[in-house]
Amino acid sequence: MAHVHDVLIVGGGGAGLRAAIAAAETDPKLDIAIVSKVYPMRSHTVAAEGGAAAVIKENDSIEEHIKDTISGADWLADQDAVELFVKAAPSELIQLEHWGCPWSREPDGHVAVRPFGGMRIERTWFAADKTGFHLLHALFQTSLKYESVKRYDEWFVTKLLVEDGRCQGIVAIEMQTGLMQPIFAKSVILASGGGGRIFPFTTNGAIKTGDGMALAYQAGVALKDMEFVQYHPTGLPGTGILITEAARGEGGILVNKNGYRYLQDYALGKPLDVNDPRHPQLRTMELGPRDKLSQCFMKERDKGNTIPGPYGDVVHLDIRHLGEKKIDKKIPFVRELSKNYAGIDPVYEPIPVRPVVHYMMGGVHTDIDAATSLAGLYAAGECACVSINGANRLGSNSLVEILVFGARAGRHAAAFAKEHGQVNTTALAAQAKDEQDRIRKNFLTKMDGKERISTIRTEMNSTMETGAGIYRQEGPLQDTCKKIAELKDRFKNLTIDDRSNCFNTELTTALELENMLGIAEAVAHSAVNRKESRGSHQRSDYPKRDDEKFLTHSLAYRTSDAPRIEYKDVVITNWPPAERTYGEK
Ligand SMILES: Cc1cc2nc3c(=O)[nH]c(=O)nc-3n(C[C@H](O)[C@H](O)[C@H](O)COP(=O)(O)OP(=O)(O)OC[C@H]3O[C@@H](n4cnc5c(N)ncnc54)[C@H](O)[C@@H]3O)c2cc1C
Numbered sequence: 001m002a003h004v005h006d007v008l009i010v011g012g013g014g015a016g017l018r019a020a021i022a023a024a025e026t027d028p029k030l031d032i033a034i035v036s037k038v039y040p041m042r043s044h045t046v047a048a049e050g051g052a053a054a055v056i057k058e059n060d061s062i063e064e065h066i067k068d069t070i071s072g073a074d075w076l077a078d079q080d081a082v083e084l085f086v087k088a089a090p091s092e093l094i095q096l097e098h099w100g101c102p103w104s105r106e107p108d109g110h111v112a113v114r115p116f117g118g119m120r121i122e123r124t125w126f127a128a129d130k131t132g133f134h135l136l137h138a139l140f141q142t143s144l145k146y147e148s149v150k151r152y153d154e155w156f157v158t159k160l161l162v163e164d165g166r167c168q169g170i171v172a173i174e175m176q177t178g179l180m181q182p183i184f185a186k187s188v189i190l191a192s193g194g195g196g197r198i199f200p201f202t203t204n205g206a207i208k209t210g211d212g213m214a215l216a217y218q219a220g221v222a223l224k225d226m227e228f229v230q231y232h233p234t235g236l237p238g239t240g241i242l243i244t245e246a247a248r249g250e251g252g253i254l255v256n257k258n259g260y261r262y263l264q265d266y267a268l269g270k271p272l273d274v275n276d277p278r279h280p281q282l283r284t285m286e287l288g289p290r291d292k293l294s295q296c297f298m299k300e301r302d303k304g305n306t307i308p309g310p311y312g313d314v315v316h317l318d319i320r321h322l323g324e325k326k327i328d329k330k331i332p333f334v335r336e337l338s339k340n341y342a343g344i345d346p347v348y349e350p351i352p353v354r355p356v357v358h359y360m361m362g363g364v365h366t367d368i369d370a371a372t373s374l375a376g377l378y379a380a381g382e383c384a385c386v387s388i389n390g391a392n393r394l395g396s397n398s399l400v401e402i403l404v405f406g407a408r409a410g411r412h413a414a415a416f417a418k419e420h421g422q423v424n425t426t427a428l429a430a431q432a433k434d435e436q437d438r439i440r441k442n443f444l445t446k447m448d449g450k451e452r453i454s455t456i457r458t459e460m461n462s463t464m465e466t467g468a469g470i471y472r473q474e475g476p477l478q479d480t481c482k483k484i485a486e487l488k489d490r491f492k493n494l495t496i497d498d499r500s501n502c503f504n505t506e507l508t509t510a511l512e513l514e515n516m517l518g519i520a521e522a523v524a525h526s527a528v529n530r531k532e533s534r535g536s537h538q539r540s541d542y543p544k545r546d547d548e549k550f551l552t553h554s555l556a557y558r559t560s561d562a563p564r565i566e567y568k569d570v571v572i573t574n575w576p577p578a579e580r581t582y583g584e585k
Contacts, residue, residue, distance in 0.1 A: 002425055003183040005033040005150070006417040007410070010157050010170065010212055011191030012040030014132075014399065015381025015406035017139035019189050022410025024146040030414055035152040035172055035183065037207060037508070040140055044193050044205045044382075045402065048132025049244035049333055051124035052399035054089035056111055060121045062086050069397060070575050072118040072289050073361075073390025074535035075551065076225065078571035081368050081386045085397075085404050092403040093125055101138040102127050114249045114330075118289035118394040118582075129246050129333040135399060152183065156508050157211065159435045160188065160219045160377065161428045167219070167377035168423040171435040173508070178501025180439060182432035184425055186417035187376045189409045190216060190364055191402075194382040196229075197512075198520045199357040199469075200461035203235055203242040212383040214515035216364040217522065221372045222555035222566070224385040226362035226519065227527035227537045230393055231470055233293035235356025237311035241341050243353055245395045247334050248286040250326065252319040254293075255350070256305040262315075263288065266296045268582050274321045288582045291392040291536040294355035298470050309352060316350035323347075355470060359398065361389040361536065362526070365555055370409035376416055380409035387553065390570075391535020442494075443507055449495025453506070456487050456494070457513055460520055463487075468527050473541040477528040481562065484521045491517060522556040522563055529565045530554060547577050 007023045009016045012034050023032050036043065055065050065086045070077055097103055097111075103125050104112045116124040127134040143149050154175040161169040161182060169184035195210020196202040217223050233254070234243040248254070253274060256262045261271045263285035272284055286293075297315060300306050306313035319327060319334070324347045327335055338346045364379035366372050366386055372379055381402040388401060460483075467480025491514060498506040532546035533539050552567040 003181065004423070004425070005183065005185045006030045007032045007187050007189065007413045008170065008183060008185030009034045009189045009191055011043070011193060011381070012036030012151070012153070013043030013191060013193055013381065014045035014136055014139060014402035015409070016189070016191035017136070017143050018403050018406030019191055019380060019410035019413070020143050020149045021139070021146065022407040023414040024148050026411050026414035027418065028148060030148060030417060031150070032148050033150045033152060033183065033185065035155045035157055035170065037154065037156045039153050040151070041136060043136065044208055045132045045136045045399070047205060048135070048399055049129045049242065050116065050246040050249065051114060051126035051131045051396045052093060052135065053116065053119060053123050053394070053396040054093045054125060054400055055086070055123055056090055056125070057113060057123065060123050064121050065123060067575065068119050069388060069394055071578070071580050072392055072394040073388070074392055074545065074580060075547070075577040076390030076534060076553070076570055077388050078386065079573040079575055080571050082388045083573065084368060085388045085401065088404045089400045092400060092407070096135060096138050096403070099138045099142045101134050104128060114246060115287055116249050116394070116396045117245045117287050117293070119396070124249065124396040126246065129244055129331045131399065156511070157215065158439065158511055160215050161431050162219055162374065163424055163427050163431070166375040168428055171432045175503050175508070178504055180436040182428055184423045184428060186420050186423060187378065187413040189370070189413050190377070190379040190383050191381045191406060191409070192383045194360045195516060195519050196357045196360065198460065198516045198523065199229070199464050201235070201240050201465070202357040203232060203240055204357070209512035209516050210383070210519040211512065211515045212379065213363055214518040216372060216377070216379065217518055217558045219374060220558065221374050221377065222365040222557050223519065223522045224362055224365035224553050224555055225387060225526070226360070226522040226556055227530050227554065228361035228391050228535060229357060229468065229523065230290055230359040230361060230536050231294035231355040232290055232358035233297060233355050234317050234353040236337065236342050237309050237314050237352055237354055239341050240356045241337055242356070242358065243317060243334055243337065243351055244331070246331055247317060247319055250319070250330050251322055252286065252317050254286055255316045255318055256300050257307045258305065261285070262300050262305060263293070263296055266292070266299070268292060289392055289394060290358070292582065294470055295538060297355050307352070312354060314352040314354045317353045318350040319346050320348065320350065359393055361385065361387070361391065361393055369412045370405050371412060376420070378409040378413045380405040391537060443496055443510055444499050446495065449493050451490050451494045453494065453496070453510055453513055456491055460484065460487055460517060464520055464523070468524055471538050471540050472527055473539060474528065477524060480524045481528055484517060484524055485562070488517050488521070518558070525563045525565060526554045526556050551577065
């Protein structure tokens, strides 16, 4: 029996669940489906630690949150989107409280906020350092209340169905049986998360392979601002596991091999004594934005001031002065992770850390209503680029972005579904059959392939880090573009050993690799074409920001050859471009 719905959502993470609830609330008669390659509570949102930003305190204002977000983005964010986002943020977080999210409190019962990188006023709400877990839980349990929301858990989406210039469903593999089936819908929302796994060293879970971005790219929708990849300054060496910015928000400091707080040398403010009661409320240097802190690490490394280790150089994140009680109350997970994955107890020893790929500012090009250029197709969350994050996202804005724009996507996709008639299932079924044949032919019945998944993936990871890492320049970027093209070619010669139907994860890993090669290509080509330095995109051969030529979003379109890069003006409303300055106010 054919699967037919009104609104179909790809992704059961924060953005997908929020979209489902919004669509269900729009009209109880709508039939809504969530398709997720993992059980929803395993989505990456669950891993978020530090918190979610929204103006709630009297010393703060909407204007200040907007300003921080825009300057954090190095002026590449669309200001109408940022304004809408910041204004909607507080009610989304209060709504989440009503749905059961246990926000941490001040002793008097008010919601507590903590300082966060690049936010010049404390506005980051948190649930200890397991914010994503509680947020996702609250959304998941709320979604269960709506009978109109159906779920396809552990179904892997491989293609968007497009007919008459309109997206009308997807093709997915039911992992348990291996059956490849179409699911039809009047509108589709991509909420499939980021793609940090194109890099070798990342905080991102193994499922973050940019599938939704690749699906849209394949269907002719542009990927926007893909060159902007965020390195988080404090990942654990070896695993890439994140030590949340909350560790610095609570007063942790970064020191080099001489025990020196090196950030004071990079125009990020002056160090305060860690025992000064105003620390870190006075925006100590460690709370600079992530792009700058990651770049400072590289400069320290060049000066020979970092500490060599088995997984490359590190610096030390020191939280010992916070004391055991505060560490256990405010950032218990940091202690747990350090003990389990670095073998040290941060109550007594500093934590070795290094920059690690964390977030993709770029994604599926959408407008402020989460609509893409393809009728009936919407995108929200980390897979989308609205854009509020521009050239560098501020920590704790993403968990709110998935709520604000997840909800908008849900409402607008619901409205679209109500305005449009049934889908043309006969034509779509033929397309779905072609997709099944493609997967069978290229992977399941193919006997003569020579290439292995791990070889191609390792080579892709390595060329991305070499050419498109924290500092970039023309030659290595060109090499990366060529290498990705070569790997795409070699991928055609891939072979897999598992030909079975039940939970064939080798097949889905191959499909994920195919997706990653697509988005890696978009990252590398967008980066080689942006001949300036802005936010997370630092070109050592073009060290200055160039507003004259590049105050524009890049749009990468797939072609049968290299991607075509076009540009689109940034929306500037009330906040004209200026220099980014940090340090004490
Ligand atoms: C370790 C870590 C800590 C973080 N901490 C914070 C923080 O403190 N504050 C903050 O603001 N941000 C934080 N972030 C960023 C933030 O958590 C993410 O950007 C955000 O949660 C993404 O949500 P999402 O709903 O867009 O995607 P995800 O939560 O990643 O969900 C993606 C969904 O898509 C589904 N999917 C993907 N591909 C397919 C496919 N082919 N077929 C079917 N389903 C598919 C998956 O199954 C999943 O359900 C953190 C990120 C990490 C990695």
